[in-house]
Amino acid sequence: MKLGQPVPLSNFSPERNSGSPFQQWRKGVELARGEIVWIAESDDYADPQFLELLVAALEAHPHAGLAYCRSLLVDDTNVVLRDSLAYTARLDPERWKHDFVNDGKAECARYLVRCNTIPNASAVLVRRQSLCRALDKADPFVVCGDWMIWASILLSCQVVYRAAALNFFRHHANAVRVSTQRALRLQEAMRIQLFLCRNVEVPADVLEVVRGEAGRRVVQAILGREGLDSISSRGRVCWIATRIYPQLWGRLLLQFFGFRPCAPLKPDGSAP
Secondary structure (H helix, E strand, C coil): CCCCCCCCCCCCCCCCCCCCHHHHHHHHHHHCCCCEEECCCCCCEECCCHHHHHHHHHHHCCCEEEEEEEEEEECCCCCEEEEHHHHHCCCCCCHHHCCEEEEHHHHHHHHHCCCCCCCCHHHEEEEHHHHHHHHHHHCCCCCCHHHHHHHHHHCCCEEEEEEEEEEEEECCCCCCCCHHHHHHHHHHHHHHHHHHHHHCCCCHHHHHHHHHHHHHHHHHHHHCCCCCCCHHHHHHHHHHHHHHCCCHHHHHHHHHHCCCCCCCCCCCCCCC
């Protein structure tokens, strides 16, 4: 498209609220005609160079399924509240200060298995075909579907990151975070971690951290914390945690009660 040429636009208004933003993503992707898609959500906004730089990043790396940039959290008056670097610093305090390109599976195995390192969809440009293939993975999710989509895309594509803060994520002071959503977010996050543990080779040091987090979440479930105040939500968290960490119950027994569960006998019938 040449400079000054009108931008073709179309408008679609759903007849009813689907209850999931990812259904609207699907409709938008179906209507899109270009190779690259930008999910410009709600009232987030971007630097004028956002599209120029991220489109160039994807063009320079044809095997990349998505490109994203650093994001700033702003309030209703555009005052910066937080930098996405503060979120990723717990994984690596330096990595997201610099541009990088990485193999998608390697990115999943060391970073996305820990948390959603692409926390704002408005900061992402994604290839339309890659997004189409991954959207079905988000169907069972209400809160963390974007994390599942990024992970699914990166199982077969590279990722490109630009450290410039080109995206601004709006935070409303009156936003409500109910306990049921916290519980749902926790369950969905653990399901994605389990999915990645089954589909990529997670390094031993990272797997130990993920398993430790699973153990802490089981303790939270037992104590009814983090919105896990129903028996069903507690049970789901415990079930997923033991799939991530099969030896979890033995580890907890050892930690809290100081003894090990009975080990199975050796094939010859003797004690281990």
